[in-house]
Every structure is written in structure tokens, then in C-alpha cells.
Amino acid sequence: MKKTKKHLNKGSRERPDENYFPGANELLEQAFSITSKVSVSRRGIPPIKVIRRLNALKIQTFGEFLQKKLTDLAKLFPHLERLDPFYLDLIGILANTPRLKTNLSNVSASARIIKRLRFVYAHNCYTAISISEANSALNAYQGRVSSVMKKLGPVLKELKVDSKAMRELPAIDFDAPTVVLAGYPNVGKTTLLKRLTGASAKISPYAFTTKQINTGYFEHKYRRIQVLDTPGLLDRTELNAVEKKALAAIQHLATLIVFIIDPTLACGYTLQEQLSLLSHTKERFAGRKIIVAVNKVDYATEQELDAATDPLKDYTVAKDSELEGMQGQKVREEIAKAL
Ligand SMILES: Nc1nc2c(ncn2[C@@H]2O[C@H](COP(=O)(O)OP(=O)(O)OP(=O)(O)O)[C@@H](O)[C@H]2O)c(=O)[nH]1
Ligand SMILES: [Mg+2]
Structure with a gap:
């Protein structure tokens, strides 16, 4: 049987902070900015190989950054399915629990899609037979991920509101009278x-x-x-x-x-x-x-x-x-x- 996790997540992640909630566009901008700084050694390497490696690395950087941000956002919330009934009741009062669940699973699903696409397009990049094909792989990946993120825009907005409400969950000692x-x-x-x-x-x-x-x-x-x-x-x-x-x-x-x-x-x-x-x-x-x-x-x-x-x-x-x-x-x- 799964161990019941009735307590809230420990440490700094115990209470979600709205500052952890950049919008989807902001996250995308950060991802593009970090990716633009990626470089690889070019010395003595044929241009096609350089571009393959560079673009594959950009795909990895872009995808991993967003994946991590989304996973971290989901982790700011307690695990609803394993929480003490008191917290579940309180969350039901503070927020719309079914909507919260759907939004959180949307975030996790998006992180998984970004990861899956990353492998597909990084592979396309490594096997590209021309520089333009390697560039297309990078552009296609960033385009698809951008549309995944855009769909998440309203979801992240709702989660930001719920995260504020979550901060008032009291830390309860379930063992004390x-x-x-x-x-x-x-x-x-x-x-x-x-x-x-x-x-x-x-x-x-x-x-x-x-x-x-x-x-x-x-x-x-x-x-x-x-x-x-x-x-x-x-x-x-x-x-x-x-x-x-x-x-x-x-x-x-x-x-x-x-x-x-x-x-x-x-x-x-x-x-x-x-x-x-x-x-x-x-x-x-x-x-x-x-x-x-x-x-x-x-x-x-x-x-x-x-x-x-x-x-x-x-x-x-x-x-x-x-x-x-x-x-x-x-x-x-x-x-x-x-x-
Ligand atoms: N004289 C006197 N005043 C008290 C005593 N205990 C509380 N008060 C006053 O009663 C008022 C209400 O106190 P709170 O402790 O805020 O009351 P509460 O029941 O928590 O109120 P809510 O949070 O609004 O439900 C405040 O002005 C307190 O100073 C007491 O023993 N003697
Ligand atoms: Mg009071």
C-alpha cells in the first residue's frame, strides 16, 4: 500500500509563493534568452557538424529549462491525492479542487511533452544532412514547444491565484493532541x-x-x-x-x-x-x-x-x-x- 503523505511538502516548498509564477510568455522569453547564449567549439570541425551539435545543444537547453520550471511549479503544491482529509477539505474551501487538479496535471503533461519532443528533434538535428535541415529541426522544436506553452498561459494564471491561497494552509502536527x-x-x-x-x-x-x-x-x-x-x-x-x-x-x-x-x-x-x-x-x-x-x-x-x-x-x-x-x-x- 502507498504510504499516506498527510503532511505538506517540507522546506521552502511548503508554501507556494506567487513569485514562483512567471507567466507562460515570461518563461518562453527566458528559455529563448538562455538558449541564445549556447555555444560549441568550432575549431577544425566541419560546419555541418558544428551546427548539428550547436542546435542539438540548444534544443536540450531550451527544453530542459522549461521542463524544470514546469516541474518545479507543480511541486509547489502538495500532493493532493496523498494529503490528510483536513488539508483536502481546506484546499476545497480555498480553491476549486477539481480545477486545481486538472491544471496541475496539465502542467505535468506539458513538461512530459516538451521532454518527448526534445528527444525527437535532437535526433533529427544529429541526423540532418544539411545545415538548413539542422536549423529547421531547432525552429520546429521551439515552435512546437511555444504552442504548448501558450496553451498553458491561462492554466498558469489560475495556478498563480491558487498558489496564493495555498499559503494559508496551516502546518499541523497530526500526532499531537x-x-x-x-x-x-x-x-x-x-x-x-x-x-x-x-x-x-x-x-x-x-x-x-x-x-x-x-x-x-x-x-x-x-x-x-x-x-x-x-x-x-x-x-x-x-x-x-x-x-x-x-x-x-x-x-x-x-x-x-x-x-x-x-x-x-x-x-x-x-x-x-x-x-x-x-x-x-x-x-x-x-x-x-x-x-x-x-x-x-x-x-x-x-x-x-x-x-x-x-x-x-x-x-x-x-x-x-x-x-x-x-x-x-x-x-x-x-x-x-x-x-
Ligand atoms: N478585557 C478583556 N478583553 C479581552 C480579553 N480577551 C480578549 N479581549 C478583547 O476582545 C477583543 C477580541 O479579541 P480577539 O482575541 O481578537 O477575539 P476573537 O474571538 O479571536 O475574534 P475573531 O477573530 O474576530 O473571531 C479584543 O479587543 C481583545 O483585546 C480579556 O480577557 N479581557
Ligand atoms: Mg481571532
């Missing part, structure tokens, strides 16, 4: 990630700040625990792409859900709305462990705290805030107990 922070927008999920793990991510007093999945880690008794901060959820069935990412993280990765409630209502959602989202999250992910973090206790009144915690009798609750002495400590303890 994973806590997913969930809740309404603006309740303090990212702030809690920061308090729990020290990870840096954008925090703001506005809803919908987090649009992608942020990761952080903390150690507890020699265990490395992974914490994922997700975009805020709304209590509804029609989900947008940003919310779908949060659900995909819970669905595929959560060993434990930490649901965050803002008792101060500064987040902009009522307690009722927050409790309702909590019970829907529990239903949706039945069987998954959930604990509740009641956040912003530094800012909440006694009444607000009581109102938030009273209906949570069935849950493990950890109170937390930015206050010195709190700062995620209780939540960290409850996470460790629950895992």
Missing part, C-alpha cells in the same frame, strides 16, 4: 491562543479578525499540546468560506473543543446566542469533548459572570482573562485534565 478554540467572533479566541501558547496572531476589537487557522503549542507534563485558533462561528446553517475553515478544523482535528464565552457581551452577541451556539456545536460534534472558557472576567461584573456560568452546570468551566495570575492558567489545567 489538538485543542480547537471555538466561539462567536470577538469573544477572545485569538487572545486566549496567545495566552495559552505565546503564539502571535492578529487581535482586534472587531469581529471576524481571524480569517484563517492559527496554531500554537504548549507543553504539559512532557506532552506537546496543539492549540488551533479558528475564525468565529455564527449560529446558522449556511456557512461562508471563513466559517467552513473553523468547522473543518473541529471536524478533522479536535481532540477537545474549548468553547469560549464572553460574559461581558462586548463581543456583540447576547448570552443566549452564545449558549445556543454552544449547544449546537455540542450536537454537531456529538461525542467530542467540550470544555467552556468564560473569558474577559477582568471586565465582567459579578452578575454577568453568574448569568454566564449558571447555565453551564453540565460543562467543565474555566474562567479566564488577561488579569495577572489568570492568563490561561486554569484553561491550560482543564485542557490537560480533559485530554
Whole structure:
């Protein structure tokens, strides 16, 4: 059986960079430019032999350059067929997966055609009986490859867009127990990630700040625990792409859900709305462990705290805030107990 490659490609190729995406014309121009600099020794060699060797070398240089560029572009994307279902889901949210697959296989197929034609025309060149025949072989090869590349123009444009989207795929440790922070927008999920793990991510007093999945880690008794901060959820069935990412993280990765409630209502959602989202999250992910973090206790009144915690009798609750002495400590303890 083929080994499953659930992780992303390692190293600098992990995240495609749009700078790696010159268009088809640009690649062709580079190929012509490199080829124009190719030379061979002429001393004491009959002109026909010189031209045969020169043109064959040009064919090789031209073809190999484009082949390598195209192969490198395809390698910037993870191997879709061997990827963890979480990444596949996320890629499906970020891009059009069937189109992406077709485009990538188009690129690989074009690289193979360029290689196959290279052997054919290099052979024609070596066996040419005249200088003009050797020149025709070179021109014919470059002409055919140019038309292959021109057809790839729109494909490379689409891949360039998808490559930007791919850069937001988070690096996930599939072996670590994973806590997913969930809740309404603006309740303090990212702030809690920061308090729990020290990870840096954008925090703001506005809803919908987090649009992608942020990761952080903390150690507890020699265990490395992974914490994922997700975009805020709304209590509804029609989900947008940003919310779908949060659900995909819970669905595929959560060993434990930490649901965050803002008792101060500064987040902009009522307690009722927050409790309702909590019970829907529990239903949706039945069987998954959930604990509740009641956040912003530094800012909440006694009444607000009581109102938030009273209906949570069935849950493990950890109170937390930015206050010195709190700062995620209780939540960290409850996470460790629950895992
Ligand atoms: N007073 C107080 N404010 C907090 C606390 N935690 C978070 N906040 C504030 O709440 C606001 C929202 O915090 P975020 O961490 O961005 O909230 P979020 O849930 O990640 O929001 P989205 O990414 O939009 O879903 C920010 O202004 C934070 O400074 C806290 O413990 N006490
Ligand atoms: Mg956030």
C-alpha cells in the first residue's frame, strides 16, 4: 500500500509563493534568452557538424529549462491525492479542487511533452544532412514547444491565484493532541491562543479578525499540546468560506473543543446566542469533548459572570482573562485534565 503523505511538502516548498509564477510568455522569453547564449567549439570541425551539435545543444537547453520550471511549479503544491482529509477539505474551501487538479496535471503533461519532443528533434538535428535541415529541426522544436506553452498561459494564471491561497494552509502536527478554540467572533479566541501558547496572531476589537487557522503549542507534563485558533462561528446553517475553515478544523482535528464565552457581551452577541451556539456545536460534534472558557472576567461584573456560568452546570468551566495570575492558567489545567 502507498504510504499516506498527510503532511505538506517540507522546506521552502511548503508554501507556494506567487513569485514562483512567471507567466507562460515570461518563461518562453527566458528559455529563448538562455538558449541564445549556447555555444560549441568550432575549431577544425566541419560546419555541418558544428551546427548539428550547436542546435542539438540548444534544443536540450531550451527544453530542459522549461521542463524544470514546469516541474518545479507543480511541486509547489502538495500532493493532493496523498494529503490528510483536513488539508483536502481546506484546499476545497480555498480553491476549486477539481480545477486545481486538472491544471496541475496539465502542467505535468506539458513538461512530459516538451521532454518527448526534445528527444525527437535532437535526433533529427544529429541526423540532418544539411545545415538548413539542422536549423529547421531547432525552429520546429521551439515552435512546437511555444504552442504548448501558450496553451498553458491561462492554466498558469489560475495556478498563480491558487498558489496564493495555498499559503494559508496551516502546518499541523497530526500526532499531537489538538485543542480547537471555538466561539462567536470577538469573544477572545485569538487572545486566549496567545495566552495559552505565546503564539502571535492578529487581535482586534472587531469581529471576524481571524480569517484563517492559527496554531500554537504548549507543553504539559512532557506532552506537546496543539492549540488551533479558528475564525468565529455564527449560529446558522449556511456557512461562508471563513466559517467552513473553523468547522473543518473541529471536524478533522479536535481532540477537545474549548468553547469560549464572553460574559461581558462586548463581543456583540447576547448570552443566549452564545449558549445556543454552544449547544449546537455540542450536537454537531456529538461525542467530542467540550470544555467552556468564560473569558474577559477582568471586565465582567459579578452578575454577568453568574448569568454566564449558571447555565453551564453540565460543562467543565474555566474562567479566564488577561488579569495577572489568570492568563490561561486554569484553561491550560482543564485542557490537560480533559485530554
Ligand atoms: N478585557 C478583556 N478583553 C479581552 C480579553 N480577551 C480578549 N479581549 C478583547 O476582545 C477583543 C477580541 O479579541 P480577539 O482575541 O481578537 O477575539 P476573537 O474571538 O479571536 O475574534 P475573531 O477573530 O474576530 O473571531 C479584543 O479587543 C481583545 O483585546 C480579556 O480577557 N479581557
Ligand atoms: Mg481571532
